[in-house]
Amino acid sequence: MSITRESIAQAYQAIQDEITKGLTALDGKSTFVEELWNREGGGGGRTRIIQDGNILEKGGVNFSAVHGQLPEVIKKSFGVDDDQFFATGVSIVIHPNNPWVPIIHMNIRYFELNEEVRWFGGGIDLTPHYVQEEDAQFFHQQLKDVCDQHQPNFYNDFKTWADNYFFIKHRQETRGIGGVFYDKLTPEKTGLSFEEIFNFSCDLGRSFVGIYTELVNRNRERAFGEREKNWQLLRRGRYVEFNLVYDSGTRFGLETNGRIESILMSLPAQANWAYDFKPEANSLEEKTLSLLKKDINWIK
Amino acid sequence: MSITRESIAQAYQAIQDEITKGLTALDGKSTFVEELWNREGGGGGRTRIIQDGNILEKGGVNFSAVHGQLPEVIKKSFGVDDDQFFATGVSIVIHPNNPWVPIIHMNIRYFELNEEVRWFGGGIDLTPHYVQEEDAQFFHQQLKDVCDQHQPNFYNDFKTWADNYFFIKHRQETRGIGGVFYDKLTPEKTGLSFEEIFNFSCDLGRSFVGIYTELVNRNRERAFGEREKNWQLLRRGRYVEFNLVYDSGTRFGLETNGRIESILMSLPAQANWAYDFKPEANSLEEKTLSLLKKDINWIK
Numbered sequence: 001m002s003i004t005r006e007s008i009a010q011a012y013q014a015i016q017d018e019i020t021k022g023l024t025a026l027d028g029k030s031t032f033v034e035e036l037w038n039r040e041g042g043g044g045g046r047t048r049i050i051q052d053g054n055i056l057e058k059g060g061v062n063f064s065a066v067h068g069q070l071p072e073v074i075k076k077s078f079g080v081d082d083d084q085f086f087a088t089g090v091s092i093v094i095h096p097n098n099p100w101v102p103i104i105h106m107n108i109r110y111f112e113l114n115e116e117v118r119w120f121g122g123g124i125d126l127t128p129h130y131v132q133e134e135d136a137q138f139f140h141q142q143l144k145d146v147c148d149q150h151q152p153n154f155y156n157d158f159k160t161w162a163d164n165y166f167f168i169k170h171r172q173e174t175r176g177i178g179g180v181f182y183d184k185l186t187p188e189k190t191g192l193s194f195e196e197i198f199n200f201s202c203d204l205g206r207s208f209v210g211i212y213t214e215l216v217n218r219n220r221e222r223a224f225g226e227r228e229k230n231w232q233l234l235r236r237g238r239y240v241e242f243n244l245v246y247d248s249g250t251r252f253g254l255e256t257n258g259r260i261e262s263i264l265m266s267l268p269a270q271a272n273w274a275y276d277f278k279p280e281a282n283s284l285e286e287k288t289l290s291l292l293k294k295d296i297n298w299i300k
Numbered sequence: 301m302s303i304t305r306e307s308i309a310q311a312y313q314a315i316q317d318e319i320t321k322g323l324t325a326l327d328g329k330s331t332f333v334e335e336l337w338n339r340e341g342g343g344g345g346r347t348r349i350i351q352d353g354n355i356l357e358k359g360g361v362n363f364s365a366v367h368g369q370l371p372e373v374i375k376k377s378f379g380v381d382d383d384q385f386f387a388t389g390v391s392i393v394i395h396p397n398n399p400w401v402p403i404i405h406m407n408i409r410y411f412e413l414n415e416e417v418r419w420f421g422g423g424i425d426l427t428p429h430y431v432q433e434e435d436a437q438f439f440h441q442q443l444k445d446v447c448d449q450h451q452p453n454f455y456n457d458f459k460t461w462a463d464n465y466f467f468i469k470h471r472q473e474t475r476g477i478g479g480v481f482y483d484k485l486t487p488e489k490t491g492l493s494f495e496e497i498f499n500f501s502c503d504l505g506r507s508f509v510g511i512y513t514e515l516v517n518r519n520r521e522r523a524f525g526e527r528e529k530n531w532q533l534l535r536r537g538r539y540v541e542f543n544l545v546y547d548s549g550t551r552f553g554l555e556t557n558g559r560i561e562s563i564l565m566s567l568p569a570q571a572n573w574a575y576d577f578k579p580e581a582n583s584l585e586e587k588t589l590s591l592l593k594k595d596i597n598w599i600k
Binding site: 033035049051058060169170171233237240241244245251254257260261264265267268269270271272273274275276 | 564573
């Protein structure tokens, strides 16, 4: 393989830089606070957190590159005896203050086991507090454009994967309108070389700023009141439920003694719960719930 | 066994009645809204929710008595082939609005498998936003008094059990100041008859109103400002983390298609997260953190 773990980590770091720069410009008020950390077993990361922005209420753009002995619990879940791993990636979650602006999540990651087994994983998904079909169409079209440059099946396959992954089983609703999600991509599975898969993951990472900037600018000036705020906080409650109950990255981090504050940067500044809340008939809130389903074809 | 599932369910229902009555009187403003529900596979429950009270911001006092085929996932975790179960219990979580008043949780439950295997489980634990040693002492003394009437080892054993159970591993802190927790109690394990274990669980249930009334009345008139409110909301974030990540009752319910709104009544009306929040040196907040540890002997 012509690409090395170092070159991948370096490229991902550059993507972190590009994204924090882009989001800082987008917000116009708050800046990212950086924290550098080292992992006891090897490697470390750059956690970058933004809080109380003009539009970005709370979020993180984190990079890490860690290596060492694979924790016992993961060896078991992977079914392997090998125990030297390397992992690098960029993880983003952004919670905006304006309920008309969607929550966004992105992750690109690379994993190596004993310098033999290698794969890429990642995805981008969108969680609008109010689903707006034209925004959903734009979002999915952008992701499809990135995918189509690399492999004709990627968008459909990874869109389905996202629908299934970002699903709150106990609520029987999707977290949002999905996006793309993929894991353990190898040349065998994709027909692409490692370098080509790597390039795909970089293109996905580099699409982030453009996509989110457009979605923020479309909605940031829209007025909202107590009703919309309340709904946003309830939807954030669902986001918390997904992340703490199902998200494998979060649970993996909690079980393996990861850096807790970096992992839980995905949680919002505030989330609410109300007993058995039912939106009014024919409201935008009800419409949103009706669209939190798998297998919606957002690109008309 | 002279006690039947019917007599246990009836006694637990009476305890639910007594507690909702006591808490309604304590609050003085809001009342419980009752929802009766049936379980598809057999049985049902009475969910009682209070919201927006004088002092009880959000909480539930739920009773259920369900039976039928044991779900596959539980058969596996129990390591049994038997598949007819009966379960009844009362579950309570109360989130007060005043940060000086503690969050409280209680559960008493009885489980039967094929009319052969039987056990009792339950507990009460307290989560003060600000740990106050005199309240902690009162709380633990009350629990010890109930335990001591039944078995000399109960308090020590169940206090240790609670310390270990109500532990937020990824934060390396206890949820609160613990209390008592027990599970799968049988005559073999306790030296008591089923009827005596049952009587213990009822006494624990009946101690609830007196204990919480005292703790509420000690603190309900204490003034608080933005600082205390903010701290309360962050502590509630930890409560959400515990319940969604670790609490076995919650995870059991989510995995077995339980009644979601009844299960998640344990979540607060509002919870906050802030990146890497550190309390001021020598503050009451810092003192509280220093007391969220196992093996503190609260009864001096």
